[in-house]
Amino acid sequence: MATWDLSETKHHLFICNGSSCNKAGAEDLTQAVRREISERSLDDVIHTTRTKCNGRCQDKCVLIAYPEGIWYKDLAAHDAADLIDSLVNEARMTNKISHCFDGNGFRRHGDVPVGEFKDRERVKKVSKVL
Numbered sequence: 005m006a007t008w009d010l011s012e013t014k015h016h017l018f019i020c021n022g023s024s025c026n027k028a029g030a031e032d033l034t035q036a037v038r039r040e041i042s043e044r045s046l047d048d049v050i051h052t053t054r055t056k057c058n059g060r061c062q063d064k065c066v067l068i069a070y071p072e073g074i075w076y077k078d079l080a081a082h083d084a085a086d087l088i089d090s091l092v093n094e095a096r097m098t099n100k101i102s103h104c105f106d107g108n109g110f111r112r113h114g115d116v117p118v119g120e121f122k123d124r125e126r127v128k129k130v131s132k133v134l
């Protein structure tokens with residue numbers, strides 16, 4: 005357990021560790037991203053959090069960067085250095101983006117699949133709402 009001082013934090017990365025992403029290498033990705041951050045002494049600047057499923061399993065491994073509002077897809081451990089480079093240089097790994105926030109919503113990038121419509125009953129089932 006920890007309670008970190010976030011006052012110097014500029015980027016928060018949510019690294020999906022849900023079951024689909026884990027089967028596709030999320031643990032290796034998580035370790036590689038954290039190693040890159042540590043080796044560059046960016047622990048104060050880039051905060052990471054493991055999450056459960058983010059609801060875009062087809063895009064595995066999924067990683068979400070805030071406050072940029074960028075959802076990344078198809079990430080693997082070997083992408084960690086480029087990902088951290090992109091944050092440090094305020095650039096974007098455009099070949100790995102699935103969605104970007106444009107002020108009004110998250111817009112799909114390129115040929116990323118739309119996904120399912122959020123039918124109320126289906127959401128209840130998937131979200132395990134009682």
Ligand code: FES
Pocket residue numbers: 020021022023024025026056057058059060061062064066
């Ligand atoms: S397990 Fe990662 S988006 Fe579903």
